[in-house]
Amino acid sequence: MSTELLTKFLTLLFGYAMPALECFKSIEQRPGRTDHLRFWCEYWIILVILVMFDEIAGALISKIPMYYELKLAFLVYLWYPKTSGTDIVYETFLQPLVMQYQPNIEARLQYLRANAGDILIFYLKNFTERGYDLFLRALDYIRSQASRGSRTRSFFSFRGDRTERPSFIDDYGVGGDRRDAARHRRPRGGY
Template identity: 90%
Template structure:
């Protein structure tokens, strides 16, 4: 098992699955403990920002030696009971930064929520038009490649009568023998 695969598995286990279970337990405790819920909400906020960073800086991350091992250590540091790094990271770095830009972030998110339908329609329309063009180009390419052989050219022809196109069943006579006298089916052995 490669170290990269092992590291990714451990990250899923210790960075996502175990904290998710702890968060579930904190929610389901009777009566609920607000401090535990706050801790796990802070953890998931930090984790989401880390995942966003991974997605945005994906190519650059691959250049950092031992990045995934460092990420695993950081995630364990965040939730480990003796360090409880989530409190430190959230209160020292994240909370002041978000509080500073919260009105601007709220305004942009509100704009996106209000215009989500228009944005979605724009992207779907753009995708379908470009997708259709790409599909037609692919068909032209296949057709140009197929025009090198006469049999495939007539098969891939989008014009002309259906009777002009060869059928795969034309190659076989009744009983499974090829008409051109080529290979024959093996005779069945008697039981």
């Protein structure tokens, strides 16, 4: 457990925080050096793809031994100046792949941008309908458990009486309300 926590902390430090600081310094301190900006843009593109892979293949990742340690080593490889890992991964693998599918990706993203409101409304409506149905099922389950629990509570009572308590339905007279039923039971005039 402690090695996993340490690995996640080191991944946050060396995979996200330190590269973000270096990217910030490239933008603010060296505005004329586009090679640094290109390097960090390539790094963040690779990192986003890696994070997307992590999210999609989450269950499979847990089966790979030492995955997070390998991920940490890969992230350090990407930004470490002597390895030029970002340049190699980007130019060898990522750039040719994205360039091949770029028109298709652009068309799909354009469609999503144009219909984002409709898609959002569809998912919200679907979620609220299913959420409402789930809520009603939960209430029905709680009600059934409560009614079953009241019967067993009276049966296993420690007071010694094994009779059922009258329900509040018995308080109502036929055609009347609770106050009418109470008037008929109590004598008028005093307690």
